[in-house]
Amino acid sequence: MTDPSIKMLFFIYPAVLALICLFQNKVIALPAHYLFVFVIGNVLLCGYLFFADSAKLEYYMPIHLFLWMFLFYESHPYLFYSSAFIFIAVSIYYLGQKAIQPWIKILYYITLLASLLAAFALNPVLLFTVCTLYAIVMVLHAELNTMQKWNVIIIGLLHSLAIAACASPFLFPYQENTIFTLPVSFLIFVMYVMSASIYQVLFRFLFSEAIFFLCMISMMFSYSIASYKWVYAGNSSPFAVYLSGSLMLLVIAFAACFHIQRVIQAKYAILQSGLGDWFVKKWEDALSQREQGLSWSGFDSKLAPILPNDGIKVLYKDKVMYTSGVFLEPEFKSGKSLYAGEVQLLIHETHTHQSFTPGHYYTAYALTWYMQDKLSQWEEMSRMKLPDADQGGNFSEELRFRKEVTYYLHDNILQNIIATKNIVATLPTEQSALKELAVETLADLNTSIRSQMHEIYPSTLNDLSFERNIHILLDEMRKRYGSIPNPHIQYEIFERMDEQSAYLFYRTLQELLANTCKYAEADHIWIHLYTADCWIMEVKEDGKPLVQEDMQGKIKHLGISSLKQQAGSLGGAFEWAQQEDYKLFTLKLPRRTHEGTLI
Known part of the structure; x- marks a missing residue:
């Protein structure tokens, strides 16, 4: 629903209720048959406003005025003419x-x-x-x-x-x-x-908003019948039936809505498990490449096991963010729409796949809310400007930016995941296996995001010795790649490094270890940090050699070229060489005190 539709819906419902109340208390006399047509017409108009993807103001506003004209036609000439003149205008x-x-x-x-x-x-x-x-x-x-x-x-x-x-x-x-x-x-x-359009929105009756809407509409119509019995038959017993029936209907509606919300929360947790790492990786790639938009490559393959589909289309603030399957065809305009906040999700399921089950629709609805959360988070993160690492003096800005991203992930996303996990863990449900799966999924996502945070900016650099941080990094690499080359560590720097130097040493070692594990097929890696007239880190590994003629291209592909630029921004140097039996990478940085003053 659009904002004008919501406002009109919230106007019609209390206006009709107020009219029925005035009729019941005999403040205004109305022919019963005209009143019933008025009520039924407005009930159907409310249905149009609630379920239509984009209800047209030029349709529902005149229709509502026409119903007022019809109501007052026989009994109140002045009100009839007043509503008629408004309709004409x-x-x-x-x-x-x-x-x-x-x-x-x-x-x-x-x-x-x-x-x-x-x-x-x-x-x-x-x-x-x-x-x-x-x-x-x-x-x-x-x-x-x-x-x-x-x-x-x-x-x-x-x-x-x-x-x-x-x-x-x-x-x-x-x-x-x-x-x-x-x-x-x-x-x-x-x-x-509108039969085809009506069929397209029937699935929305599965959701709690539609159940609550139908409950309120049914109560309004029942109230009009009870009022008619009161005024024309002098019988008050229908009001007792109306009150008890309305209370029972509300209880049933709230119970159904509560169950549906639990199902959607469980589906949301499954989406977090299946897509959380993908989004974090895409965020990191976009931020590191200083791009304003996300790359959606691989999203369809990640989504397919969770929500089989023939295509989806994601719009955020009326801007198309992602399109797949049948929605890539220019002439294809159909699809079932779901809304959450500022996200519109169009889905299509009946081309090669069977029709969706209710479970699939709940997953699609959870996906709509999930996309709202992720796209709004990305919008907030993308406002932060990542400076170019190749510009002298800007390395401190990049470091500050990485810390801001880490703090944002911790204070917003991670805390929300932990709170959701605690809520799910305390929900009373007979589906204990589903609850355990949701809790376990959120716990795994928590661990995954913490790992990504440590990769973006290791907060342990501020609390632990650099030697201890090397061992933590090696443990992370073992978890990620299963096995790593046999490490040989020699640490001989006894001063406490400043934040920028410690971070660049750490990031360089992180990049070299990742490349060695992924590409080098090395058996051993030697890490030596020592002090001369400057701080020096030498990393050697005995993996596959780099051919001299394509060394520059491979080094750029491996992400090492930026290390040289960052080292230069701190007054240092980063070098590499291919020896007969090993590759040697050397990072040299000026010695600084913990406060950043040159020694």
């Missing part, structure tokens, strides 16, 4: 906004003027001619086939006969009640025209 405004041929607008204005004169001179019912003509013009302007347009014209003729029957009992005796065909016939036709 609104119809002129919306008609002017439409790209309709001028002759049609002129015809409408002439009919409007003639209807006004005839209503005052002959019979007020003739004002309904304006409503019929407006509806016909709007429907014909919509995308309909030829047969549907002819049906609209036939319905318009039937409306004209109904209005004529009410205006002249002499010509059509005993046909006054045909006035009720005015709202009913258009309702039948709209249901026919």
Whole structure:
């Protein structure tokens, strides 16, 4: 639902309730049959506002005013004319906004003027001619086939006969009640025209919002029936039935909504497990490459085991973020829409796959909320500017940025995951296996994000010795790659390094270890840190040699070229060489005190 639809929905519901209350307490007298048509019409209008992907203001606003006209037609002439004049003003405004041929607008204005004169001179019912003509013009302007347009014209003729029957009992005796065909016939036709669209949104009845909406609508309709019995039959017993039935309906609705929310939370946890690492990796890649947009490569293969589909389309703030499957075809416009915050998710399941089960729809709805969380988090993270590492003096800015990202992950994402895990762990449920899976999944995600945080910026550099940080890094590499070359560590730096130097030594060693584990097939790696006129770290490994002619290309591919630039920004140097039996990487940095002053 759009914001205008929500506002209109929250206006219609209390307005109808207030009218029924006034009718029940005999503050206002209304014919019961007109009241029921008014209530049923507004119930259906609320359904249109709630379920339509983009309810059109030029449709639902005049229809609502037409229902007020219909309600007051027989009993309150002044209110009837007031609502009629408002309808005329609104119809002129919306008609002017439409790209309709001028002759049609002129015809409408002439009919409007003639209807006004005839209503005052002959019979007020003739004002309904304006409503019929407006509806016909709007429907014909919509995308309909030829047969549907002819049906609209036939319905318009039937409306004209109904209005004529009410205006002249002499010509059509005993046909006054045909006035009720005015709202009913258009309702039948709209249901026919929108049958395909209605089918597209039936799945929304599975969600808690729709259940609660149906509960409130049912209570409003029941209240109108109880009020009718009170006013016309003097029977108060229906109110007791109404109150007890409403209470029971609310209890059932809240129980169903609570169960659905637990299912969606469990689906959300599964999505966290399957997609959490992928998002963190893409965030890191985008930030390191200083890109404003995320790369979605590999997302479909990650999503397919969780939510089989023939294609999805993700929009965030009306901007297309990701498209796959059938949605890549330009002419394909169908799809079922789900909304969460500022995210719209379009799904399609019936091309090569079977139709979705309720479980699939709950997963899709959880995915919509998951995308809302992840895209809003990325939007906040992307506002932080990562400076270029190759610009002198900016290495401290990059270090500050990495710390900000780590703190953000810890204070926002990680704490929310921990809170969600604790909530899920305390939920009373008979599906204990599903709850245990959700708790275990959130715990694994917690561990995974902590690992990524340590890779972005190791906070242990501030608390532990650098030698201890080397051993922690080696343990992380063992967990990630299963096995690593046999390490030989010799640490001979006895001063406490400043933050920037310690971080660059750590990041260099992290990059070299990762490349060795992934590509070098080495048996041993030697790590030696010592002090001369500067701080020096030498890393040797006995893996596959680099061929001299393509060394520069491979070094750039391995991500090492930026290390030379960062070393230069701190007044140091990074070098590498291929020896006969090993590769040697050397990082030299000026000696600084912990406060950053040169020694």
